[in-house]
Amino acid sequence: MELTREAMLELYRTMATIRHFEERGIPETGQRRMSASVHSSAGQEAVPTGICAHLTDDDYIGSTHRGHGHCIAKGVDPKAMMAELFGRATGPNKGKGGSMHIADMSKGMLGTNGVVAASVPLAVGAGLTSKLRHNNQRVAVAFFGDGGANQGVLHESMNLASVWKLPVIFCCENNQYAESTPVEYALSASHVADRAVAYNMPGIHVDGMDVFAVYDAAGQAVARAKAGEGPTLLECLTYRYYGHTVFDNPLSYRTREEEEHWRNRDPLKLFRETVVPQGEISAEELDQIDREAENLMEEAIRFADSSPMPQPSELYEDVYVDYPVELLKRGSNMEI
Amino acid sequence: MTQTAEQTRNITLTQALNEAMREEMRRDERVFIMGEDIQSGVYGASAGLAQEFGYERVRDCPLSENAFMGAAVGAAAVGMRPIVESAFCFMWVAMDSLVSQASKMRYMFGGQVDLPIVYRASLYYGGSMAAHHSDRSYPLFMHIPGFKVVFASNSYDGKGLMKTAIRDNDPVLFCEDRTILGARGEVPEDDYAIPLGVADVKREGTDVTIVAIGGMVPRALEAADTLAQEGISAEVLDPRTLVPLDRQAILDSVAKTGRLVTVDMAHKTCSAASEIAAIVAMEGFWSLQAPVQRLGTANVHIPFSTALEPLCYPTAETIADAARATLE
Ligand SMILES: Cc1ncc(C[n+]2csc(CCOP(=O)(O)OP(=O)(O)O)c2C)c(N)n1
Ligand SMILES: [Mg+2]
Numbered sequence: 001m002e003l004t005r006e007a008m009l010e011l012y013r014t015m016a017t018i019r020h021f022e023e024r025g026i027p028e029t030g031q032r033r034m035s036a037s038v039h040s041s042a043g044q045e046a047v048p049t050g051i052c053a054h055l056t057d058d059d060y061i062g063s064t065h066r067g068h069g070h071c072i073a074k075g076v077d078p079k080a081m082m083a084e085l086f087g088r089a090t091g092p093n094k095g096k097g098g099s100m101h102i103a104d105m106s107k108g109m110l111g112t113n114g115v116v117a118a119s120v121p122l123a124v125g126a127g128l129t130s131k132l133r134h135n136n137q138r139v140a141v142a143f144f145g146d147g148g149a150n151q152g153v154l155h156e157s158m159n160l161a162s163v164w165k166l167p168v169i170f171c172c173e174n175n176q177y178a179e180s181t182p183v184e185y186a187l188s189a190s191h192v193a194d195r196a197v198a199y200n201m202p203g204i205h206v207d208g209m210d211v212f213a214v215y216d217a218a219g220q221a222v223a224r225a226k227a228g229e230g231p232t233l234l235e236c237l238t239y240r241y242y243g244h245t246v247f248d249n250p251l252s253y254r255t256r257e258e259e260e261h262w263r264n265r266d267p268l269k270l271f272r273e274t275v276v277p278q279g280e281i282s283a284e285e286l287d288q289i290d291r292e293a294e295n296l297m298e299e300a301i302r303f304a305d306s307s308p309m310p311q312p313s314e315l316y317e318d319v320y321v322d323y324p325v326e327l328l329k330r331g332s333n334m335e336i
Numbered sequence: 337m338t339q340t341a342e343q344t345r346n347i348t349l350t351q352a353l354n355e356a357m358r359e360e361m362r363r364d365e366r367v368f369i370m371g372e373d374i375q376s377g378v379y380g381a382s383a384g385l386a387q388e389f390g391y392e393r394v395r396d397c398p399l400s401e402n403a404f405m406g407a408a409v410g411a412a413a414v415g416m417r418p419i420v421e422s423a424f425c426f427m428w429v430a431m432d433s434l435v436s437q438a439s440k441m442r443y444m445f446g447g448q449v450d451l452p453i454v455y456r457a458s459l460y461y462g463g464s465m466a467a468h469h470s471d472r473s474y475p476l477f478m479h480i481p482g483f484k485v486v487f488a489s490n491s492y493d494g495k496g497l498m499k500t501a502i503r504d505n506d507p508v509l510f511c512e513d514r515t516i517l518g519a520r521g522e523v524p525e526d527d528y529a530i531p532l533g534v535a536d537v538k539r540e541g542t543d544v545t546i547v548a549i550g551g552m553v554p555r556a557l558e559a560a561d562t563l564a565q566e567g568i569s570a571e572v573l574d575p576r577t578l579v580p581l582d583r584q585a586i587l588d589s590v591a592k593t594g595r596l597v598t599v600d601m602a603h604k605t606c607s608a609a610s611e612i613a614a615i616v617a618m619e620g621f622w623s624l625q626a627p628v629q630r631l632g633t634a635n636v637h638i639p640f641s642t643a644l645e646p647l648c649y650p651t652a653e654t655i656a657d658a659a660r661a662t663l664e
Binding site: 033034037084087088093095096097098099100101113114115116117118147148150151152153178179180181185186187252253309310311312314315316319 | 372373376396398399400401402403425426428429464465466467468469634635636637639640641642643644647648
């Protein structure tokens, strides 16, 4: 698929922003006693980047516990995300969600999710709405991991989307481990994509470190979705650079050699090696984008740090719809 | 229980649970474990079990809770004694296996099956885990007939109750409170088991009864220390098992003190504390000299921010305040 120079630079900018967010931001959360269960997506940047490049704010994505990259690629403001990670009132969830629940409905971002594969049916519902109301012109992407591939709800969702021919892309980010469990142990098929056969949809298997490969495959899936032909299962083979969470030591279940092998296939590095020799984009331009992403993170950290914490009174806000008090004469269960 | 120093060891609740499972697996080869990432576990209660018993009996599961929690029911029904390791927050996706199958099968089948299953359910709270990872939903399992619900607050109780849970022929939900799993306590060398349905007085007192469970027990003990400095003698009673519940121990304590504070870390509405308050209101009414005080978690989902989350749970201070309120 042909990409303009600007579009290519945009791909790199998204990947660099994700990388810097993970590498600069996550250690900061620990220093602010907010580190509980933050999952870095460093290494996996090409997947959300290549897919979301086809999407606008009108399209939808459902995300996972490892969702910072999905958010950034879908256009969520990294400054607001950082504030959310710091538990600040200026986060998109007003500090109530944290890393595993970041949602921005204005961007069609239906939430990172603490429950494995749980956002998949949400994306199916968004796809159903697109079919009913928008003639399939809005696409819904459900991100899940190789571990998530074994949740019952994913299989029910794929079947449902297929029988209803919904504009949904089931995107498996196969980073080869679910916590410490290797995919070869937990997956009955050789590829997650093989399972598409059972649901009568195309199953595509791509190199998830190569943003262009992801972009091309996603382009086909988006076209199919918008043409009313139904869902696609897209598996992207990738790798997470760090432990499952900040507390996890990955060398207890994988080797340094394996890590190095995948770091050699780094998505940002691969991008440079592909694009710079073609002559249209220079290494300096990419360096400049890296610097801008770095600066953005400093700005995001400053913004988050200078943002207020939520007020104690906010504890009881947003449990239920906020009807005027006159309507709430009886039946409130808000007693403390 | 009197033990000399030689006969006991000072170990964490996690280690105590590990010992209980290890000893029961040695004792009975039908006992096996299923869970996610347990073979490689170096810290958790299943640590080292795969090394001793092999990967057949310590089984890593794909991320398919509904399937493996349901498989435990099938395996138990035909002769095995599975232990399933999980957490409250991940049990929602397995609710049909747990509720429609595990809890109902004995009754539905007219008593034809034993279901010796231990569902080990971690609960995390207080660590900025946010709404999806902070569920403390044991009262829901109390509400469902068929489950036994165990909640140990220290190493000694943990080991003794885990052994009984494994030997019991009903599905047992074994609550593991992450806030106290690392706390150390004395555990005897010798084999012992603690029957279900027997409460334990963790501190004797005469002015007010505080019924607390799991991680609320240390907070209640701390509150009792504070109250003691004010001349208030608080009795701290730990039911240890919520189903079956030692109603008599609670009623006896209230008969002595005349006052009751019930506290747990589930959402306050329909909590274990609510149930205990209701029992005392009905059966201990004439002993009461003041209204019952019920403490629980605020009826909101658990917020991520450290500015909000600590406001949700009972603390030693709010427990002490509640006790004072019964004496006003
Ligand atoms: C239903 C459910 N079960 C278990 C967990 C605990 N858990 C969180 S992430 C994870 C591994 C997920 O693996 P995968 O889907 O491959 O995603 P990855 O972490 O590799 O991005 C597990 C077991 C959970 N969050 N939800
Ligand atoms: Mg994975």
